[in-house]
Amino acid sequence: MAWLSVCWGLTLCLTTTTTTNSATTSDTTTAVNTGARRADVQARLDDSSSRPVAPIEPLMDLGGRGAAPPGPLQPVFDEAAPRSVSSLSGGTAYLHCVVHHLGGGSVSWIRRRDLHILTVGTYTYTTDQRFEVVHAAPSRDWILKLRYAQERDSGLYDCQVSRRPVLTYSVRLSVYAAPSASIVGAPDMHVDRGSTINLTCTVTHTSEPSAYIFWYHNGQVVNYESPRGGVTVVTERGNVTRGFLLIQDARPSDSGNYTCAPSNTAPSWLRVHVLNGLQRITKDNKHQQTSRTPTTF
Secondary structure (H helix, E strand, C coil): CEEEEEEECCCEEEEEEECCCCCCCCHHHHHHHHHHHHHHHHHHHHCCCCCCCCCCCCCCCCCCCCCCCCCCCCCEEECCCCCEEEEECCCCEEECCEEECCCCCCEEEEECCCCEEEEECCEECCCCCCEEEECCCCCCECEEEECCCCHHHCEEEEEEECCCCCEEEEEEEEEECCCEEEECCCCEEEEECCCCEEEEEEEECCCCCCCCEEEEECCEECCCCCCCCCEEEEEECCCCEEEEEEECCCCHHHCEEEEEEECCCCCEEEEEEEECHHHHHHHHHHHHHHHHCCCCC
């Protein structure tokens, strides 16, 4: 039995014990264990709200061709791992760290913002269950997996190898708000009969403007060229895309649910109520009576 001291920069250390077992394991047992390990890793990669990723193939060829240099091989990071990773809020982010010649060392992931140790080896040290590390031999890729990423998770994450001096590979994570659409005035809009229904749909947090915005009335696509006439659609594209639906000479048949469905985000809906003159007077009277009701103590 031997003692192994694992240290990270800024005086963060762990001490563990390692036991050397001279007994050899059969090739059959090794193959079974390796296969089960890989299956477990693949299941953990697949269990996410985003498309899973496979371990990154190293760019460096350090397979030991030619004469080996004297002394033990030193750990080295492979630049195949991206230095910058982006994710949408609520999605799953994968941060890669490819290490050659790890030897008996261990790989840890640390959040730079608060120097919080997230994982050491294949063990998770944080109580935040959204974090875990995914790794299976013979891969050299140590993947930090973050589920349900939030904008507050943005920042630098350090992959560190336990040796002196500490080796660090930093990855910047950027989490952006998920695209969203909303109709101004939702969930209900009241208009007078004969007036103009003016609906505005706003699409935000998209990487590019919406290619189109479809409008639906009670589940049916709004027909801009129907015999009814008086229907106009305008779309303004930019960092914030806006779609406008104008319906002139509102009538009771125009009441119902209206849905704005952009090309690149989930739809939004609003319910329109077309009131005739009597309904408007009754509604206003009820409002006045409610506002004039004395308060009893």
